[in-house]
Amino acid sequence: MTDSSPPRRQRRKEARPGEIVAAALAIFQTKGFAASKIEDVAHAAGVTKGTVYLYFSSKEELFKAAIRETVLPNLDRISDAAMAESTARARLHTAIHLWAAGMDNCRGSISKLMIAEAGNFPELAEFYREEVIGRVRRMLIGIIEAGIAQGEFRPCDPATVTRALCAPVLLSNIFRHTFGNPYENQSDLAKLADSLLDIVLNGIALNLEVSR
Amino acid sequence: MTDSSPPRRQRRKEARPGEIVAAALAIFQTKGFAASKIEDVAHAAGVTKGTVYLYFSSKEELFKAAIRETVLPNLDRISDAAMAESTARARLHTAIHLWAAGMDNCRGSISKLMIAEAGNFPELAEFYREEVIGRVRRMLIGIIEAGIAQGEFRPCDPATVTRALCAPVLLSNIFRHTFGNPYENQSDLAKLADSLLDIVLNGIALNLEVSR
Amino acid sequence: MTDSSPPRRQRRKEARPGEIVAAALAIFQTKGFAASKIEDVAHAAGVTKGTVYLYFSSKEELFKAAIRETVLPNLDRISDAAMAESTARARLHTAIHLWAAGMDNCRGSISKLMIAEAGNFPELAEFYREEVIGRVRRMLIGIIEAGIAQGEFRPCDPATVTRALCAPVLLSNIFRHTFGNPYENQSDLAKLADSLLDIVLNGIALNLEVSR
Amino acid sequence: MTDSSPPRRQRRKEARPGEIVAAALAIFQTKGFAASKIEDVAHAAGVTKGTVYLYFSSKEELFKAAIRETVLPNLDRISDAAMAESTARARLHTAIHLWAAGMDNCRGSISKLMIAEAGNFPELAEFYREEVIGRVRRMLIGIIEAGIAQGEFRPCDPATVTRALCAPVLLSNIFRHTFGNPYENQSDLAKLADSLLDIVLNGIALNLEVSR
DNA sequence: AATGAATGAGGGTTCATTCAT
DNA sequence: TATGAATGAACCCTCATTCAT
Numbered sequence: 001m002t003d004s005s006p007p008r009r010q011r012r013k014e015a016r017p018g019e020i021v022a023a024a025l026a027i028f029q030t031k032g033f034a035a036s037k038i039e040d041v042a043h044a045a046g047v048t049k050g051t052v053y054l055y056f057s058s059k060e061e062l063f064k065a066a067i068r069e070t071v072l073p074n075l076d077r078i079s080d081a082a083m084a085e086s087t088a089r090a091r092l093h094t095a096i097h098l099w100a101a102g103m104d105n106c107r108g109s110i111s112k113l114m115i116a117e118a119g120n121f122p123e124l125a126e127f128y129r130e131e132v133i134g135r136v137r138r139m140l141i142g143i144i145e146a147g148i149a150q151g152e153f154r155p156c157d158p159a160t161v162t163r164a165l166c167a168p169v170l171l172s173n174i175f176r177h178t179f180g181n182p183y184e185n186q187s188d189l190a191k192l193a194d195s196l197l198d199i200v201l202n203g204i205a206l207n208l209e210v211s212r
Numbered sequence: 213m214t215d216s217s218p219p220r221r222q223r224r225k226e227a228r229p230g231e232i233v234a235a236a237l238a239i240f241q242t243k244g245f246a247a248s249k250i251e252d253v254a255h256a257a258g259v260t261k262g263t264v265y266l267y268f269s270s271k272e273e274l275f276k277a278a279i280r281e282t283v284l285p286n287l288d289r290i291s292d293a294a295m296a297e298s299t300a301r302a303r304l305h306t307a308i309h310l311w312a313a314g315m316d317n318c319r320g321s322i323s324k325l326m327i328a329e330a331g332n333f334p335e336l337a338e339f340y341r342e343e344v345i346g347r348v349r350r351m352l353i354g355i356i357e358a359g360i361a362q363g364e365f366r367p368c369d370p371a372t373v374t375r376a377l378c379a380p381v382l383l384s385n386i387f388r389h390t391f392g393n394p395y396e397n398q399s400d401l402a403k404l405a406d407s408l409l410d411i412v413l414n415g416i417a418l419n420l421e422v423s424r
Numbered sequence: 425m426t427d428s429s430p431p432r433r434q435r436r437k438e439a440r441p442g443e444i445v446a447a448a449l450a451i452f453q454t455k456g457f458a459a460s461k462i463e464d465v466a467h468a469a470g471v472t473k474g475t476v477y478l479y480f481s482s483k484e485e486l487f488k489a490a491i492r493e494t495v496l497p498n499l500d501r502i503s504d505a506a507m508a509e510s511t512a513r514a515r516l517h518t519a520i521h522l523w524a525a526g527m528d529n530c531r532g533s534i535s536k537l538m539i540a541e542a543g544n545f546p547e548l549a550e551f552y553r554e555e556v557i558g559r560v561r562r563m564l565i566g567i568i569e570a571g572i573a574q575g576e577f578r579p580c581d582p583a584t585v586t587r588a589l590c591a592p593v594l595l596s597n598i599f600r601h602t603f604g605n606p607y608e609n610q611s612d613l614a615k616l617a618d619s620l621l622d623i624v625l626n627g628i629a630l631n632l633e634v635s636r
Numbered sequence: 637m638t639d640s641s642p643p644r645r646q647r648r649k650e651a652r653p654g655e656i657v658a659a660a661l662a663i664f665q666t667k668g669f670a671a672s673k674i675e676d677v678a679h680a681a682g683v684t685k686g687t688v689y690l691y692f693s694s695k696e697e698l699f700k701a702a703i704r705e706t707v708l709p710n711l712d713r714i715s716d717a718a719m720a721e722s723t724a725r726a727r728l729h730t731a732i733h734l735w736a737a738g739m740d741n742c743r744g745s746i747s748k749l750m751i752a753e754a755g756n757f758p759e760l761a762e763f764y765r766e767e768v769i770g771r772v773r774r775m776l777i778g779i780i781e782a783g784i785a786q787g788e789f790r791p792c793d794p795a796t797v798t799r800a801l802c803a804p805v806l807l808s809n810i811f812r813h814t815f816g817n818p819y820e821n822q823s824d825l826a827k828l829a830d831s832l833l834d835i836v837l838n839g840i841a842l843n844l845e846v847s848r
Numbered sequence: 849a850a851t852g853a854a855t856g857a858g859g860g861t862t863c864a865t866t867c868a869t
Numbered sequence: 870t871a872t873g874a875a876t877g878a879a880c881c882c883t884c885a886t887t888c889a890t
Contacts, residue, residue, distance in 0.1 A: 016870095034246035035332055038864060050866085050872050059864065089417075116328030118390045119243055129391040144416075153416045160380070160407040161416055168372070168379035178330045179341045195372040203415030204365045204373060205301075221888065223853055250881065262855055265882065440849090458670035459756050462885065474851050474887085483885065513841075540752030542814045543667055553815040568840075577840045584831040585840060587804035592796070595803040602754045603765045619796040627839030628789045628797060629725075645867065647874055673859065686876055689861065 017055045017065075020045045025066040029108025029177070033063055033117045063117070064124055071110060071132050074102045079139050088147025092165070093197060095140060100169050100189035109177040111170055137162055164200050169193055229267045229277075232257045237278040241320030241389065245275055245329045275329075276336060283322060283344055286314045291351050300359025304377070305409060307352060312381050312401035321389040323382055349374055376412050381405055441479045441489075444469045449490040453532025453601070457487055457541045487541070488548055495534060495556050498526045503563050512571025516589070517621060519564060524593050524613035533601040535594055561586055588624050593617055653691045653701075656681045661702040665744025665813065669699055669753040699753075700760060707746055707768055710738045715775050724783025728801070729833060731776060736805050736825035745813040747806055773798055800836050805829055 023045035027036045038059055042049045056062040082095035103109070118125035137159070144158035153161075169189050224231075235257035239248045250271055254261045268274040294307035315321070330337035349371075356370035365373075381401050447469035451460045462483055466473045480486040506519035527533070542549035561583070568582035577585075593613050648655075659681035663672045674695055678685045692698040718731035739745070754761035773795075780794035805825050 031331055032244070032246065032328060034244065037862090048872055049864090051870080053865070054870070112327055115324055115386060115390050116244060120247055125391055133387075133391075156411060156416050157407055160404065161411060163380035163384065163404070164376055164408055164411050167383040168375035171379040171383050172375065174327060175345075178327050179337055179345075192372065192375070195369055196376055199368065199373060199376050199415070200411055201415050201417040203411070203413050204368050205413040221854055223889065225853065228853085249879090260855055261882085262884085263853075266853070269882095271881070455755055456668070456670065456752060458668065461883090472851055473885090475849080477886070478849070536751055539748055539810060539814050540668060544671055549815055557811075557815075580835060580840050581831055584804070584828065585835060587808065587828070588800055588832055588835050591803035591807040592799040595807050596799065598751060599769075602751050603761055603769075616796065616799070619793055620800055623792065623797060623800050623839070624835055625839050625841040627835070627837050628792050629837040645875055647868065649874065652874085674861085675859080684876055685860085686862085687874075690874070695860070 016045075016047070016051070018069075020047065020052055020055060020062070021066050021069055024062050025070055025110075026107055028063060028066060029106075029110070029113050032113075033059075033120065038062075060121070063121070067110065067114070067124060067128065071128070074098075075132070075135055078102070078136075082139065082143065088143055088150065088152045089201070091143045092140070092147075095143065096165055096169070096193045096197065097190060099136065099166075100173075100193045103169070103173045104189050109174050112174045112177055115174070136166070140165070161200060165193075165196055168196055228257075228259070228263065232259070232264055232267060232274070233278050233281055236274050237282055237322075238319055240275060240278060240329075241322070241325050244325075245271075245332065250274075272333070275333070279322065279326070279336060279340065282318075283340070286310075287344070287347055290314070290348075294351065294355065300355055300362065300364045301413070303355045304352070304359075307355065308377055308381070308405045308409065309402060311348065311378075312385075312405045315381070315385045316401050321386050324386045324389055327386070348378070352377070373412060377405075377408055380408055440469075440471070440475070444471065444476055444479060444486070445490050445493055448486050449494055449534075450531055452487060452490060453534070453537050456537075457483075457544065462486075484545070487545070491534065491538070491548060491552065495552070498522075499556070499559055502526070502560075506563065506567065512567055512574065512576045513625070515567045516564070516571075519567065520589055520593070520617045520621065521614060523560065523590075524617045527593070527597045528613050533598050536598045536601055539598070560590070564589070585624060589617075589620055592620055652681075652683070652687065656683070656688055656691060656698070657702050657705055660698050661706055661746075662743055664699060664702060665746070665749050668749070669695075669756065674698075696757065699757070703746065703750075703760065703764065706742070707764075710734075711768070711771055714738070714772075718775065718779065724779055724786065724788045725837070727779045728776070728783075731779065732801055732805070732829045732833065733826060735772065735802075736829045739805070739809045740825050745810050748810045748813055751810070772802070776801070797836060801829075801832055804832055 020041065024036075024041045027041050027044055030036075031040075038052055039049050041062070042052050045052075052062065056065060078095055078098040081098055082091045085091045085094050114125065114128050118128075140162040141158040144153060144156075144161050147153040148155055148158070169192055172192055173189060232253065236248075236253045239253050239256055242248075243252075250264055251261050253274070254264050257264070264274065268277060290307055290310040293310055294303045297303045297306050326337065326340050330340075352374040353370040356365060356368075356373050359365040360367055360370070381404055384404055385401060444465065448460075448465045451465050451468055454460075455464075462476055463473050465486070466476050469476075476486065480489060502519055502522040505522055506515045509515040509518050538549065538552050542552075564586040565582040568577060568580075568585050571577040572579055572582070593616055596616055597613060656677065660672075660677045663677050663680055666672075667676075674688055675685050677698070678688050681688075688698065692701060714731055714734040717734055718727045721727045721730050750761065750764050754764070776798040777794040780789060780792075780797050783789040784791055784794070805828055808828055809825060
């Protein structure tokens with residue numbers, strides 16, 4: 001799994017929790033929290049049930065760790081890269097694409113998992129809402145507001161534009177992991193992001209009257 | 213429990229199944245399928261465990277009934293109303309608004325439920341994908357294709373436009389029922405739909421160059 | 425079921441308990457006590473669950489009634505017919521044949537049922553042991569003892585002879601209802617009884633030395 | 637429960653399945669399959685319910701294991717010992733006696749158990765009919781046929797003779813475990829077997845005419 | 849007298865958690 | 870540190886029994 005890693009025996013001790021968390025995330029994403037058995041997680045991580053409890057005091061704690069440790073690392077990188085661009089349009093492009101690429105690399109969808117389990121883990125849902133969703137949203141809204149202020153975009157509701165750009169990508173990824181790939185014929189999210197940026201920036205109407 | 217509770221052991225053969233299905237839907241949406249106990253459903257319906265099994269042979273059958281009886285009735289009405297309009301733009305407007313209104317009337321989000329449980333109920337997921345999602349999608353794509361053919365819209369990918377319009381509304385509704393109302397400050401989906409139609413039809417870019 | 429019976433409606437009231445008992449016996453013999461559902465008995469009797477409880481206060485009482493009312497009627501007739509014969513040999517013949525014929529007429533095997541359920545109904549088992557099994561046994565032993573006293577039979581243990589004659593017939597009937605007919609290629613018990621009488625009366629050894 | 641009870645949570649992987657099977661057989665024989673609770677079996681084996689499911693996937697599997705592991709080992713031994721004898725008469729004697737002795741050693745009666753539960757477990761009944769009953773029957777029939785061919789026995793139906801010898805022993809054992817020991821005053825089956833062999837070989841009639 | 853909707857205790861089974869090794 | 874046998878609470882489901890009609 002790791003390429004040039006030290007021989008199995010030695011590296012085990014410090015690698016264990018990470019391996020278990022990774023296995024747990026995969027299982028949880030595939031089957032949901034309640035339907036996942038600790039034994040399956042243990043098996044996927046190459047250990048036994050008892051070992052899981054050596055590092056995590058309960059199934060719930062394991063779930064929290066799996067979410068927390070997989071969710072935050074990428075957000076800073078996305079933000080930095082976006083802010084390095086010089087136009088609002090380019091920042092939007094960079095942010096959306098990096099964010100979509102991050103999703104594409106995952107085996108499952110953490111958002112899907114959170115949607116399914118938020119009701120049973122309110123504190124965790126709050127954490128996710130604020131620290132993950134809120135952070136991405138604030139970043140994009142900031143970019144759009146700056147774009148409006150600088151005359152790149154016409155006056156509009158930045159929150160709605162953010163949704164118009166993010167929701168299709170996020171939902172496409174969720175559906176892919178919910179209903180299977182065949183449904184999502186546009187398999188990579190990057191293309192979808194491009195099309196959305198085009199539509200949202202330029203609209204689809206040919207006449208100049210504002211709709212409605 | 214003490215004072216004016218309704219008499220126990222009422223005989224209500226006709227009303228029972230509907231009451232139980234309604235209670236089941238509410239409980240399932242709130243807690244997910246696996247985490248819901250039949251006893252909770254029964255209690256919410258004002259009966260006892262055994263009564264649920266009088267009308268539904270298993271928890272899974274109850275789940276299917278709950279989905280089936282809540283999902284299909286509205287779709288035909290939406291389609292008819294949309295097709296009565298004379299322009300593609302008006303058809304889009306009507307379809308999206310009726311669809312969003314249908315969601316708003318529900319106590320929970322069936323899509324959320326399906327996303328959460330599809331993995332454990334493949335046949336049901338397939339049914340939902342084809343009969344619900346696919347049907348809405350095909351209707352909207354048809355409207356957009358006609359609009360392009362008649363010169364109302366510029367050439368674009370109808371599937372992506374459909375996503376740009378639907379995904380934010382659907383996801384907003386899902387998030388509302390996942391993370392609570394406070395997050396969704398734009399409480400009614402109608403307004404969101406209007407803003408999206410504006411953005412998607414007219415774009416947000418001020419200069420005429422195509423983005424990117 | 426009854427040929428020249430009065431129209432259904434009128435005869436119901438007094439016929440009910442008998443119909444229920446008959447149905448119960450059939451169901452109990454087929455499936456055993458615990459595996460039989462009151463609803464099945466009711467259905468077989470053409471009534472509903474509640475009606476069964478109108479006549480029998482519990483499933484157990486129904487079981488007792490089913491056994492008691494089906495078991496005793498034939499025994500007196502058998503005894504009378506046997507005693508009308510003039511030789512011990514003829515009495516044996518008549519008794520065994522009438523007893524076997526009684527079994528053959530039944531749909532199931534009451535002995536089988538008793539064997540299966542005796543552990544759960546000790547008083548009933550005791551009743552059956554004494555009033556049914558014991559009575560048949562005592563009658564046959566009496567016949568054999570008289571036969572020995574009058575020089576018809578050589579000195580032997582009458583109880584063992586009784587067993588040698590009865591057990592194969594009884595067990596054959598039990599097996600037929602346990603493992604199905606194909607196993608019992610000698611389908612009617614009368615033939616088996618004849619063969620047994622021949623063997624027990626005359627033996628199978630050709631030389632005159634007493635075995636062993 | 638208070639003083640010198642064995643330590644809880646002993647680890648006894650090798651011994652457990654055998655202990656559980658033994659306990660299950662005892663409970664099943666006593667109460668029948670349906671009326672036996674897994675918890676009772678577990679208690680009798682000194683473990684808890686969950687442990688039973690560690691080794692047997694269902695109540696039915698436990699039942700099958702209980703039958704299989706108690707029934708077959710003896711049959712080969714009986715057959716070998718019988719065939720080592722030189723006369724048909726001696727082979728019959730040895731086979732019947734060893735077979736009866738095998739029953740006597742058991743705590744309960746497996747035949748009784750099978751008779752009681754066959755209706756609810758058809759595959760198991762078929763297995764028992766063929767592998768246990770059929771095997772014993774075929775062995776004895778073979779011995780008798782050879783005895784007739786060699787002039788040791790007069791021409792007769794070997795199947796009926798087999799029944800005349802086996803059924804009383806088998807039924808005596810069943811009755812002992814059904815109605816209790818007091819009924820079976822001839823407590824050991826060996827004596828019964830001897831008497832039966834005497835009766836069947838030599839008959840009980842004093843005059844030389846064939847009966848009937 | 850008869851019904852059948854409703855009840856709820858009870859049993860099979862699962863699986864998170866513990867703990868002796 | 871790691872194991873995996875053992876535990877037992879909790880859940881789905883059944884069905885004998887009750888009772889309003």
